[in-house]
Amino acid sequence: MHIVIIGSGMAGILLAEELHKLSPDTRLTVLTRETHGYYSRPMLSHGFSRDDVETRIVLKSFDALRAEGIEVRAGIEVLSIDRASRSVACRQDGQPASIGYDRLVLAPGSDAFVPPPFRGSEQHFRVINSLDDLIALRRERAGILAGGRTPRWAVIGGGLIGCEVGSDLAKAGDQVVLFHALPRLMERQLVEEDSATLLTVLQGLGIEVRLNAGAEAFEADGDQLAIRLADEHMGEFDGILVATGFKPRTALAEAAGLAIGRGIRVDGYLRTTDPAIHALGDAAECADGRIYAYVMPIRQQALWLARFLSGQTADPWQPPVFQPRAKVHGFSAAHPYIF
Ligand SMILES: Cc1cc2nc3c(=O)[nH]c(=O)nc-3n(C[C@H](O)[C@H](O)[C@H](O)COP(=O)(O)OP(=O)(O)OC[C@H]3O[C@@H](n4cnc5c(N)ncnc54)[C@H](O)[C@@H]3O)c2cc1C
Numbered sequence: 024m025h026i027v028i029i030g031s032g033m034a035g036i037l038l039a040e041e042l043h044k045l046s047p048d049t050r051l052t053v054l055t056r057e058t059h060g061y062y063s064r065p066m067l068s069h070g071f072s073r074d075d076v077e078t079r080i081v082l083k084s085f086d087a088l089r090a091e092g093i094e095v096r097a098g099i100e101v102l103s104i105d106r107a108s109r110s111v112a113c114r115q116d117g118q119p120a121s122i123g124y125d126r127l128v129l130a131p132g133s134d135a136f137v138p139p140p141f142r143g144s145e146q147h148f149r150v151i152n153s154l155d156d157l158i159a160l161r162r163e164r165a166g167i168l169a170g171g172r173t174p175r176w177a178v179i180g181g182g183l184i185g186c187e188v189g190s191d192l193a194k195a196g197d198q199v200v201l202f203h204a205l206p207r208l209m210e211r212q213l214v215e216e217d218s219a220t221l222l223t224v225l226q227g228l229g230i231e232v233r234l235n236a237g238a239e240a241f242e243a244d245g246d247q248l249a250i251r252l253a254d255e256h257m258g259e260f261d262g263i264l265v266a267t268g269f270k271p272r273t274a275l276a277e278a279a280g281l282a283i284g285r286g287i288r289v290d291g292y293l294r295t296t297d298p299a300i301h302a303l304g305d306a307a308e309c310a311d312g313r314i315y316a317y318v319m320p321i322r323q324q325a326l327w328l329a330r331f332l333s334g335q336t337a338d339p340w341q342p343p344v345f346q347p348r349a350k351v352h353g354f355s356a357a358h359p360y361i362f
Pocket of ligand 1: 031035065067100102152272305317319347348350
């Protein structure tokens with residue numbers, strides 16, 4: 024039996040490690056475009072206030088996983104799935120490759136969601152979705168500091184990630200203006216009272232929070248950047264960070280003819296509409312229509328799928344009830360949100 028897993032985020036790696044423990048004779052191959060190893064994605068939003076983050080964030084090197092007996096092919100791009108021949112087409116170092124599977128697991132995660140008005144002006148903003156994004160942002164920041172200036176950032180989005188990153192940049196000593204299109208912060212996760220506390224905490228960190236301030240476009244003025252709002256123009260930013268949600272990576276599954284909703288549709292057994300292909304993590308839309316894009320449920324999906332694929336359970340995956348927590352420096356919700 025050869026199980027191929029696409030993705031080396033927590034979904035793919037926790038599944039591979041657990042499956043290898045439960046079924047050591049099963050051949051496992053992880054395919055990933057990453058080259059830095061298996062890292063903690065949640066730590067990305069605290070990537071500025073600590074100097075050693077680029078090394079601390081890596082939880083396990085790919086060589087350590089290989090030493091455990093898991094085949095990891097890093098720096099490889101999966102291009103398509105051929106369900107008829109049970110193989111995936113890939114490209115690595117410019118060379119094409121085809122890899123056969125008995126079971127395929129899709130754990131490709133999610134992209135940062137970029138609202139339509141900002142598409143096409145990617146040269147003016149950044150997102151923080153991968154370790155490569157963080158490394159690029161840290162390099163840019165170091166250049167500004169080396170020039171003797173305090174970096175000034177515009178963060179677009181007052182949701183979970185925008186508030187976390189904004190608080191971390193402020194903690195690192197940078198100037199931050201946070202723009203949120205709605206009247207209160209993290210309105211999807213927090214009750215009004217907690218949104219108000221969060222606002223006070225961010226302001227206490229020195230962040231200028233602009234509510235009801237929907238950015239409409241970005242413009243460059245020399246090496247400085249500006250934000251256009253409905254009735255205002257605000258400039259002199261060194262960088263603009265867009266943090267407006269996530270988008271499950273569904274393209275491979277869709278091109279292979281699998282059912283897609285907001286994510287890759289799976290049943291109670293995390294099975295796609297092809298029984299030889301499973302999906303989990305940020306990319307999977309579960310049987311209840313929800314996408315469990317948080318560490319705790321994804322860990323449970325991975326551990327459950329390992330037991331299912333190794334024949335140790337025939338019961339379906341049970342989604343957990345859990346309380347996501349915002350990692351905003353100095354903030355804790357009085358009424359934690361229940362997912
Ligand atoms: C900044 C940030 C902070 C967060 N903080 C928290 C938090 O505090 N608590 C919490 O619970 N959750 C948090 N999350 C969410 C959590 O990190 C994600 O839900 C989780 O990491 C998703 O794991 P995954 O394995 O599904 O996807 P990913 O981690 O996105 O991994 C997918 C992998 O697949 C690879 N891949 C995709 N397509 C291909 C392809 N075609 N070929 C080759 N490789 C491919 C990608 O390169 C990537 O390595 C945060 C997310 C972000 C972005």
